[in-house]
Amino acid sequence: MALYRAHVLVCGGTGCVSSGSEGVLTALKERIAAKKLDNEVMVVPTGCHGMCEMGPIVVVYPEGVFYCRVTPEDAQEIVEEHLFKGRRVERLLYKESETLKGVPNYKDIPFYSKQVRVALRNCGYINPDNIEEYIVRDGYAALTKVLTEMQPADVIAEVKTSGLRGRGGGGFPTGLKWEFCARAAGDKKYVICNADEGDPGAFMDRSILEGDPHAILEGLLIGGYAMGADEAYIYCRAEYPLAIKRLQRAIEQAKEYGLLGDNILDSGFSFDVHIKEGAGAFVCGEETALMASIEGQRGMPRPRPPFPANKGLWAKPTNINNVETWANVPTIIRNGGAWYAAMGTEKSKGTKVFALTGKINHTGLVEVPMGLTIREVVFDLGGGILGGKKFKAVQIGGPSGGCLTEEHLDLPISYESLTAAGAIMGSGGLVVMDEETCMVDVAKFFLEFTQAESCGKCVPCREGTKQMLLMLNKITSGEGTLEDLDTLEELALMVKEMSLCGLGQTAPNPVLTTLRYFRDEYEAHIVEKRCPAGACSALLRYIIDPERCRRCGLCAKACPVSCISGDRQTPYVIDQDKCIKCGACYEKCPFDAIDRR
Amino acid sequence: MPRIKSLEDLKKIKENAKDLTSARSEGKTRVVIGMGTCGIAAGARKVMDAVLAELEKRGLHDVTVETTGCIGMCQQEPLLDVIRAGQGRITYGKVEPEDVPRIIADHVVNGTIVQDKVIGRAD
Numbered sequence: 001m002a003l004y005r006a007h008v009l010v011c012g013g014t015g016c017v018s019s020g021s022e023g024v025l026t027a028l029k030e031r032i033a034a035k036k037l038d039n040e041v042m043v044v045p046t047g048c049h050g051m052c053e054m055g056p057i058v059v060v061y062p063e064g065v066f067y068c069r070v071t072p073e074d075a076q077e078i079v080e081e082h083l084f085k086g087r088r089v090e091r092l093l094y095k096e097s098e099t100l101k102g103v104p105n106y107k108d109i110p111f112y113s114k115q116v117r118v119a120l121r122n123c124g125y126i127n128p129d130n131i132e133e134y135i136v137r138d139g140y141a142a143l144t145k146v147l148t149e150m151q152p153a154d155v156i157a158e159v160k161t162s163g164l165r166g167r168g169g170g171g172f173p174t175g176l177k178w179e180f181c182a183r184a185a186g187d188k189k190y191v192i193c194n195a196d197e198g199d200p201g202a203f204m205d206r207s208i209l210e211g212d213p214h215a216i217l218e219g220l221l222i223g224g225y226a227m228g229a230d231e232a233y234i235y236c237r238a239e240y241p242l243a244i245k246r247l248q249r250a251i252e253q254a255k256e257y258g259l260l261g262d263n264i265l266d267s268g269f270s271f272d273v274h275i276k277e278g279a280g281a282f283v284c285g286e287e288t289a290l291m292a293s294i295e296g297q298r299g300m301p302r303p304r305p306p307f308p309a310n311k312g313l314w315a316k317p318t319n320i321n322n323v324e325t326w327a328n329v330p331t332i333i334r335n336g337g338a339w340y341a342a343m344g345t346e347k348s349k350g351t352k353v354f355a356l357t358g359k360i361n362h363t364g365l366v367e368v369p370m371g372l373t374i375r376e377v378v379f380d381l382g383g384g385i386l387g388g389k390k391f392k393a394v395q396i397g398g399p400s401g402g403c404l405t406e407e408h409l410d411l412p413i414s415y416e417s418l419t420a421a422g423a424i425m426g427s428g429g430l431v432v433m434d435e436e437t438c439m440v441d442v443a444k445f446f447l448e449f450t451q452a453e454s455c456g457k458c459v460p461c462r463e464g465t466k467q468m469l470l471m472l473n474k475i476t477s478g479e480g481t482l483e484d485l486d487t488l489e490e491l492a493l494m495v496k497e498m499s500l501c502g503l504g505q506t507a508p509n510p511v512l513t514t515l516r517y518f519r520d521e522y523e524a525h526i527v528e529k530r531c532p533a534g535a536c537s538a539l540l541r542y543i544i545d546p547e548r549c550r551r552c553g554l555c556a557k558a559c560p561v562s563c564i565s566g567d568r569q570t571p572y573v574i575d576q577d578k579c580i581k582c583g584a585c586y587e588k589c590p591f592d593a594i595d596r597r
Numbered sequence: 598m599p600r601i602k603s604l605e606d607l608k609k610i611k612e613n614a615k616d617l618t619s620a621r622s623e624g625k626t627r628v629v630i631g632m633g634t635c636g637i638a639a640g641a642r643k644v645m646d647a648v649l650a651e652l653e654k655r656g657l658h659d660v661t662v663e664t665t666g667c668i669g670m671c672q673q674e675p676l677l678d679v680i681r682a683g684q685g686r687i688t689y690g691k692v693e694p695e696d697v698p699r700i701i702a703d704h705v706v707n708g709t710i711v712q713d714k715v716i717g718r719a720d
Binding site: 003004005006007009040042061062063082083084085086087125126130132133135136137138140141144148256257258259265266 | 599600601602603604607610611614615616617618620621625627629630631632633634637645649652653658661662663664665666
């Protein structure tokens with residue numbers, strides 16, 4: 001094998017692919033070949049680096065230089081200057097937000113320096129399509145250890161020691177869940193990887209599947225051995241085509257290497273993995289609905305008990321964990337449960353991946369130890385609020401979670417602390433909102449989502465969320481009454497209490513937390529008919545201040561419904577009856593003479 | 598097809614595949630070659646080829662090869678630095694491809710600095 005002195009890693013996560021990383025990869029290869037460096041410089045497509053907003057991302061090793069927002073046109077310069085002459089391309093470096101100085105090295109960028117990567121350890125570092133790169137990074141060493149040195153009970157004990165809890169949202173202790181399934185009677189058992197990630201703004205599972213698919217397979221193999229299962233399903237939504245492609249490739253390779261199939265490592269243990277493509281229903285992330293969907297039935301939840309550990313897929317004992325949980329397993333086995341348990345808080349051990357989205361500077365993925373504060377995640381890693389605006393709230397846990405405010409910024413993140421504050425850990429979506437976000441509108445947005453995704457099986461969720469949404473619509477269009485707030489709260493608590501599955505039980509959380517922390521905003525909508533954030537268009541008024549108006553007429557020209565009148569002598573006026581509140585005049589006015597109220 | 602049957606098989610694959618990611622890990626001996634215009638004009642390219650060939654011949658996986666720009670000692674090009682843990686940065690000047698095997702064997706592998714070619718040292 002030829003020795004490559006330099007490796008050029010090009011991010012191939014969905015974020016970077018959509019900002020054009022494939023073109024960058026091709027251009028780099030072309031330029032390297034043209035410079036006859038292709039025998040000494042290797043170009044490697046990798047999974048997500050996490051800093052999606054700065055993509056396409058290119059990292060050059062051995063120096064570890066981090067380039068962002070690289071275009072195919074930049075390839076020439078990177079090859080000529082950096083790879084050939086050894087001079088960093090300064091203009092493509094990550095710039096520190098305060099000093100605007102370039103930060104050349106990957107590990108010195110604040111976004112990365114505070115992270116502890118366990119589940120994401122290989123994402124952005126290896127080529128996910130090459131099993132050997134995974135093996136070089138100690139891949140399948142945990143499987144080998146388990147099959148040659150450990151009894152199934154030892155494996156479960158190790159996972160219990162680690163304190164790992166379900167990363168899909170529930171937070172149930174993984175080791176305990178495994179033990180239930182292992183103890184269940186029956187000779188046929190299944191393990192399932194829940195990759196039906198559907199929360200708006202969440203993409204941690206997708207990135208792991210795309211960036212390190214073998215870690216999931218190894219996790220499933222270890223779980224299968226521990227619980228006595230010989231078959232696994234990965235339930236992945238069909239909207240993740242790249243993840244499915246990489247998983248299929250990984251399964252093929254693992255089979256070629258004898259790591260999947262019959263009599264693995266001559267241990268007598270046989271194991272097979274199937275991929276089931278889901279049609280993208282949010283409710284199928286709920287475990288009983290997910291299993292119904294695998295069985296070919298309509299994806300609807302059923303009451304528990306019986307729990308899947310006793311009666312799951314095809315009525316056989318089944319264990320379901322989500323992608324991130326499985327991805328942690330091999331490293332826990334390799335390094336020991338105690339190593340993992342040393343990170344995090346007393347009851348929430350280890351690390352957690354968060355997807356940062358919304359009004360934040362560094363949209364992307366971060367993995368941090370539990371116990372870090374929300375402030376550290378949003379400001380230190382996430383780089384603060386977009387455009388230097390004021391932080392208002394953060395929605396944790398997606399549509400099932402809740403909005404937390406400034407007073408929670410110093411809250412250490414753990415399952416318990418978030419639940420106490422009214423939110424949930426969820427799968428780790430973190431949507432940041434600034435002062436221009438209307439909290440009633442946010443509650444409405446998430447409720448619209450859960451309402452549309454309600455499967456309709458139980459009345460509280462089907463009808464309750466519908467009525468809640470109608471009330472929110474009434475409030476945001478300025479027709480609400482103060483009694484509506486009480487009814488809304490009462491109904492929300494009822495839906496939470498009485499729904500059949502997790503979807504309905506958590507759907508009211510955004511409404512309940514915004515009512516709890518931002519009741520004044522609801523009241524402003526109702527009493528003053530005013531949206532404090534200026535986001536609810538039905539309540540908006542655009543008014544031209546005659547004092548400030550210089551009668552240029554640009555607003556009238558910009559208005560798509562021609563509702564602004566005036567001339568060189570008389571100041572312009574907006575006809576409020578015809579105004580559609582598009583804001584075009586507001587944007588256009590060069591003298592800031594238009595007020596938005 | 599390399600079917601893995603035991604821990605040894607896995608280790609073998611890991612060993613053979615080491616080069617795949619070796620350039621990405623840290624904390625290794627570094628060889629840095631001056632590739633400014635001056636270096637290239639003086640024949641740094643041939644030195645680079647010789648370094649890569651020698652490392653491959655010896656199967657050295659724990660050495661990184663980097664390039665750097667002009668550092669101002671153009672009259673001494675081609676320049677080659679070896680940075681080895683505990684020995685600081687040693688700069689060799691007027692390096693010919695023929696000198697490379699000696700530098701790799703004595704310095705990179707055994708830690709003995711090739712005194713007659715040294716022109717500078719920084720800790």
